[in-house]
Amino acid sequence: MTPLWRKAYDAIEQPLAAGSEAWVQSETFMDLATVGFRVQRRMLRELQQNTERWLHLWGWVSRGDVVRLSNQVASLERQVRELRREGDHREHPLLNGRSRTRPNSRQTSGRSAG
């Protein structure tokens, strides 16, 4: 049996849920969310830039420096992967009689098969 407190909660929540879900899907909400998102992102970026400038003034490492370093390592890792993949394809061009890369994607105009 559903307790009274739960019935009361559902009586409030159900119309609220229906209303809020419809509101989230509305054009107005999405436009507002877009503006809110952009403002938040811009403020965060400016805060990060200012903090970074201030940290660099004192010769300290900022989050941006760590991210840049991490991206450089990631770029190296991607190059290693690519080299390894090319090596694998050269060593084993065919597996079980099937080509490794033989996608039957159709050509778009003027381009070679991918």
Place this chain on the structure above:
Amino acid sequence: MAPGVLERQILRTRNGLAYLTGASHPAMGQTPRDLVWKRDKARLWRYRSEERRFRPPVLIVHSLVSKSYILDLLPNTSLIRYLLREGFDIFLLDWVPPDPADAENTLETYVDEYIPEAIEALLEEAGADELTLIGYCFGGVLTLLLAAAHSELPIRSMMAMATPCDYREMGFMSNMFRADRLNPEDMIDETGLVPARALDEGFQSLKPTEYVTQRVNFFQNLWNDEFVEGFLAIAFWARDQVPFPGGVFRQTVERLIRRNALLEGVIPHGRGEVRLADIRCPFLNAYAAQDTITPAASSVPLTALVGSEDARELRLESGHIGFVAGRQAAKVARPQIREWLASHSEG
């Protein structure tokens, strides 16, 4: 027999204390398995089983937007454990959460490289010459592209579970990128990934009151050990989001959301395009009627878009997670999934 009022209060206090002290964290993804292949962040697992009665083996390709233990959540609700017990040879292809090295991965990275290589490894490991393919959620999109792009792969039959097709029906998250409200670059951070937090917030926003209602449900059923265990497991998984590779995200927005290319049946791929009509193997489109992540209306058109003569659909009365991990799954979804798999296997 349900416990009395006093007994419930005692159980509620006990479970509440366990929850508050963090002692009630359920163990998830416990079905024994072996890693049979690995490449970068892609991993192919084979689940151990003494009774593999059906052939060919089944490969489940997991989504890129969540962690795969949802398919093996708890022993009594695990989809994978159920299929193993029914005699299927189950492989799972999942992805270690991406880091900046994966930021430039594209759909082609998965569809033309990782998945075909994993399939080769699977066939070798299982000693099979064909397989059944299952794609869950965004994994379904990957398997659709795979089957359309690689007719040379020995896919005997395939199933798309909770797979989006019509992105106009995908709601808030999709609509934010249609009509140029947001651009992919707005979501991609300086590491080249879409942060897990952004995805989590996006999913939460679909049902704004859901978070509170879930807690109310939890409190109401706090006396029920089984409910508490299931609730905590699902709640943990739902918040345990992973970042999304920026390269795939750009393509998802441009191709799938703005062009709605899956619904058109012709999807740009590599330097050309692929057609869903080129999928000729038996196909099951399984979707959930109460799914808010991949609404049923988004999945429905798939059945008519593939070129298979044996294309069917399975509509289940559950939600996105309940589909694979809830009590509803155990009663209704799994037997029907099993039935379809068995009828397209030998054994």
